[in-house]
Amino acid sequence: MTNDVEKPLYLEQYEALLRRLPERHPKYARASADYQKYAAGFQGEENLTYTLAMLNLHKEAFIRRGLRLKSVSNDYYFQIDLLIVTPCFLYIGEVKNYSGELLFEPHYGQVTQIKGETTATFPCPLQQGRRQARQLTTWLEQHGIKQLPVHSHVLLANPRTRISAEKQITDLYHAALLPEILDSLCLNHTKRVLTKKQIVGLEKLFAKENVEGTYSLLEKYDLRPQEILQSITCPSCSSRLLKRRRGGWDCTACGSKKQLLHVEALRDLALLYTDFHPLGMYRILLGHISVNTARKLLDPYVTVKGNRRSREYKVVLEKFQ
Template identity: 30%
Template structure:
C-alpha cells in the first residue's frame, strides 16, 4: 500500500496553533477560536491515527490519499481518506469524538458524554455524499468506474458505538483492517490495472486544492491582541530575549541562534509571506531594525526595493 498524499494539518489548524499561544485570552473571540482549534485538532488526530491500520492492510497495488479536496461545478468536496485498489475504492469518513454514539429513528447521530448530549448529521449519509461526488468526478475524468465503498470510522479510543448498530461500515478503527479485507475480497474482478490506478491516484493528487483560510481577517483579529516575540523552543513557556548573536530564555536558560525562524514562520501563517524590517523587529520583539534586517537576510529571503523600504519575501523559509 503506497501513500500518494500524506496526511497534513489543515491551514486553519496551523494558523490557530500559531495564533492561540499569542492571543489575548481576555478577548471575546478567544473562546470561539479555541473551540474551532479543538475541532480541527480532533479531526487531524483522527485521520493521522488511521495510517497504522491502513499499512497493516497491506493490499497489493493500493494507493492512499489523505484529505483530498476537489473542485466540481458547484463547489468543492473533500474526502478524509481515499483508498484506491484495483478492485474497489474506499471512501473513509473519519470521526474522532468520544462518548456513547447512537442513531435515533430520525437518522440523527447522538453523542452522549459526561451527562450531556449532542446531535450530528448521520455520518453514513456524509460518507455516501462524498462517494457520489467522487463517482461524478471520475466520470468527468473519463475514467473507468471503480466500485466505490463508503465507510465511517470512529478513531477516538474512548468512543462506544451502540450495540444496535447494524451497518458493518460504521466501525471503530480497530475494526478497519478486517472490514477492508472483507470488502476487498468480496470483489473478484480486477477493474483497473495497477499502472493505470497509480496514474489515476497521481492525477487526483494533482487536482487537489487545499482549503484556504485567513483567521486574522475572517474573525477581525485586532493586531494589538497578538503577542509579539520569539517563544523558547525548549520550555515553550517564555518569550526569549535577544543578546549578542543569540536568543536567551530567562526561564530555562536555553540559548538558541535560530529560534527566530519559527517565529517568522508563524508570522507567515498569520499575516502573509511579505514583511518589512520594521515589522520584523516588532514581531520578533527586538528594538533594532538593523538586527531585524540582518536576521531576514540570513533566511535567504528575496528582497524587493531599496534598503530602508525593502520588502522581504518569506515564502521559502
C-alpha cells in the first residue's frame, strides 16, 4: 500500500514555461494563473497523505493516486485522483482543494465558490466523480473484472472550506472524515469479490496501464518556440551575460559561478518543446557557445537524426533521470 503522490508532469511543464517566458510577455499572467490553479489542486492531493496513513484497511488493499487510464474502446483518457482497492469494493476519491465557502447545487450541475466579495462557478465535482466510477467500471469489465462495487465521493482537502447545500450530500465531505467513511463501507461490504491473486494482478495492471498526461503548453498558449527558447540566465542576478569557462558558467555581471545551468535549460526545453532542432539553435540557447562545446554539452541528453550536414537534435526528458 502506498500513500505517496508524485508531482504531475504538467506542473513541471508549467514551471519550465514560467522560467523561460518573460514576465512582461502578454501570455505570462494567464499561464501563471493557470499554474496556480493546478498547483493548488496538487497541494490538496498532497494534504491527503497524512489522512491516508490513518486508514485501517485490509492488509491486501492498495492505494493508487493520480491514475490516468485509456479506454479500451477509444482514445479517451480518464483520470482518478485517489483509488483504494480492497477485496470487497473499490473507492474513488475526487479531491478538490477549494477555499472559502462552497455552495453545492448538484441538481444544476454546479458549485459556487464564495471568497470575500468575489464568486466563481464551476462544474459540480459530484457528477465528475460518478462519471469516473462508470468509466472505471467499464474499464475493469473490458479487462475481465466484473460485478465489483465501486463507490465515488468528493473529498475537500482544505479543512477551512465551508460546505453549503440545500440538503445533506452523502458522498461529499472533508477529507479528514475519510477514515470513518471507509470503516463504514468496510462494515457494509463484507463479501469478498477479489481474490488475493486478482488484487495483485490488478495492482500490476494499473501500474502498467497508467499513462501520465503531457500537454503542449506552447500550443495551448499559442506561443512560438522562439518566444521561450531564450539564452540561459544567471540565477543570482538574472543577467544573460554568461560565459562558458573551465567546465562551468561564469556570470560577467555579478561574478557568480555555476556548473549545471545548461542542464537546467535543456531540461526546460525537453518539457516544453519535444522536437528536433539544428545545432545552431542550441548554441544560441546556451549563449553562442562553440560548435564543439555545444555538441559536448548536448551529447548526454539528446537523440540525433540526419547526416552530418543536416543533423538535428532532440532533447529527451528521460535522459535527465
